[in-house]
Amino acid sequence: MTRRSEHPARTGRSAAxxxxxxxxxxxxxxxxGGAAEAADFRLEPVTVTETxxxxxxxxxxxxxxxxxxxxGTLISLDVTEGSAVTAGQxxxxxxxPKLALQMKASDARIAAVRSELANAQTxxxxxxxxxxxxxxxxxxxxQTRTQVDVLTNQLNAALADRSVIAQQTEEGQVxxxxxxxxxxxxxxxxxxxxxxxxxxxxxxGGFFLRLALPERHAPLLREGSRVSVGERGNxxxxxxxxxxxxxxxxxxxxxxxxADVEVETLGDFFVGERIPxxxxxxxxxALAIPVGAVINRAGVDLVRLRRANxxxxxxxxxxxxxxxxxxxxxxxxxxxxxAGDLVVTP
Numbered sequence: 001m002t003r004r005s006e007h008p009a010r011t012g013r014s015a016a017x018x019x020x021x022x023x024x025x026x027x028x029x030x031x032x033g034g035a036a037e038a039a040d041f042r043l044e045p046v047t048v049t050e051t052x053x054x055x056x057x058x059x060x061x062x063x064x065x066x067x068x069x070x071x072g073t074l075i076s077l078d079v080t081e082g083s084a085v086t087a088g089q090x091x092x093x094x095x096x097p098k099l100a101l102q103m104k105a106s107d108a109r110i111a112a113v114r115s116e117l118a119n120a121q122t123x124x125x126x127x128x129x130x131x132x133x134x135x136x137x138x139x140x141x142x143q144t145r146t147q148v149d150v151l152t153n154q155l156n157a158a159l160a161d162r163s164v165i166a167q168q169t170e171e172g173q174v175x176x177x178x179x180x181x182x183x184x185x186x187x188x189x190x191x192x193x194x195x196x197x198x199x200x201x202x203x204x205g206g207f208f209l210r211l212a213l214p215e216r217h218a219p220l221l222r223e224g225s226r227v228s229v230g231e232r233g234n235x236x237x238x239x240x241x242x243x244x245x246x247x248x249x250x251x252x253x254x255x256x257x258x259a260d261v262e263v264e265t266l267g268d269f270f271v272g273e274r275i276p277x278x279x280x281x282x283x284x285x286a287l288a289i290p291v292g293a294v295i296n297r298a299g300v301d302l303v304r305l306r307r308a309n310x311x312x313x314x315x316x317x318x319x320x321x322x323x324x325x326x327x328x329x330x331x332x333x334x335x336x337x338x339a340g341d342l343v344v345t346p
Contacts, residue, residue: 040306041293041343045285046325048332051228051278054211056261058273061205064178065198069171072096074191079200081185082269085176092174092199099169106162113158117151124148180204183271207266209243211277212256220281221248227261230276241265245279287337288323288330293345303337304344312344 068074076093085091124144130136184201187193209229213221225245243263251258261277295302295314302314317336322329337343 041290041345043287043289043333043337043339043341043343045339046288046323046330047283048286048288048323049280050282050284052213052217052281053276053278054213055274056209056211056229056277058207058266058271058275059210059260060180060183060203060207060271062178062180063183063201063203066091066174066176066200066202068092068094068174068193068195068197068199070094070096070099070168071193071195072099072172074187074189074193074199077185077187077189077199079182079185081182083182085180085182085202087176087179089176090173091176091182094172094174094193096168096172099165099172102165103162103169106158106165110155110158110162113151113155117148117155120144120147120151174199176200176202178202178204181269203271207271208246209261209263209266209275209277211259211261211279212253213259213279213281215252215255215257217279217281218248218252218257221245221257221259221279223248225280227280228278229261229263230278243277286320286323287333287339288325289333289337289343290345291322291329291331293343294319294331303333305337306342306344 072094073096074092075095077091079085079091124141124147127136127140127144131138131141180203182200183203185199186201187197187199193199223245227243227245229241229243241263243261243266245259246262247260249258249260259279289303293303294317295304301317301319303317304312304314306312315336318334320332320334322331324330
């Protein structure tokens with residue numbers, strides 16, 4: 001007798017009610033429940049750094065004038081404001097007409113002494129020849145030798161004087177004292193300059209930020225602290241990033257403590273620019289949750305918590321500003337939650 005197979009629809013049994021399917025369903029539920037619990041966020045206090053917002057000025061480490069070493073007329077000026085220069089580069093040329101006249105006088109003096117020296121050497125050689133034949137005296141030989149020595153020394157002195165004039169002429173070249181950028185050129189071509197008068201102001205040695213904070217924050221500042229630097233208004237709004245507090249000055253001026261901040265991406269062009277910075281002055285403990293855990297319903301911020309029995313319930317919270325933590329960006333919770341709460345996150 002042939003046995004008829006029963007169709008699930010006729011017998012009222014579903015394929016899902018098969019033991020193997022039931023076990024698979026329970027395993028899936030267990031895994032999903034475990035994933036949900038793994039996604040929960042236990043609320044613990046985090047350390048938040050308090051900052052003070054101030055404006056800092058871009059300063060240069062060295063500001064050295066390129067000076068004229070001699071007096072005279074400025075006949076050449078090769079730089080202008082904003083020009084980049086290297087150490088020892090010729091930026092201007094100063095000419096003193098008197099130096100050229102002194103050089104000619106020195107050359108004439110040297111030529112005269114050389115002529116006298118040549119004549120004295122001839123007399124000395126003649127006196128030596130005469131005394132060798134017995135027709136001269138030793139006194140004459142000594143006189144001519146002394147005259148040769150005197151004129152030789154005069155020639156050396158004249159040559160030294162000429163070297164001094166030549167050095168003064170070369171010092172008419174105004175050299176850049178350091179490598180950097182020209183900030184000011186207070187003179188123009190054709191100006192009459194005195195010795196030591198500045199021709200150009202050269203900024204170099206690197207650029208940094210200098211800021212002034214109220215003196216009540218002085219005990220809270222620490223060298224080596226990271227400083228957040230805001231956007232620059234004259235470089236297409238580019239954000240500078242962050243810097244490092246490298247120096248605190250011990251003298252407080254007008255109720256302000258002065259500090260220097262080094263920034264790698266500051267550039268080397270603008271000096272005196274004002275840039276907003278946020279300086280860390282203190283730390284505090286705060287409660288913060290991931291941004292995705294906040295539910296906004298009817299204008300009210302809600303957070304879903306998991307109770308000890310596994311049930312969920314929602315509480316209203318008051319949120320503060322966003323903060324950056326090691327676990328990523330979070331939002332501070334001012335009221336509504338306490339440490340140890342289990343926050344349900346998506």
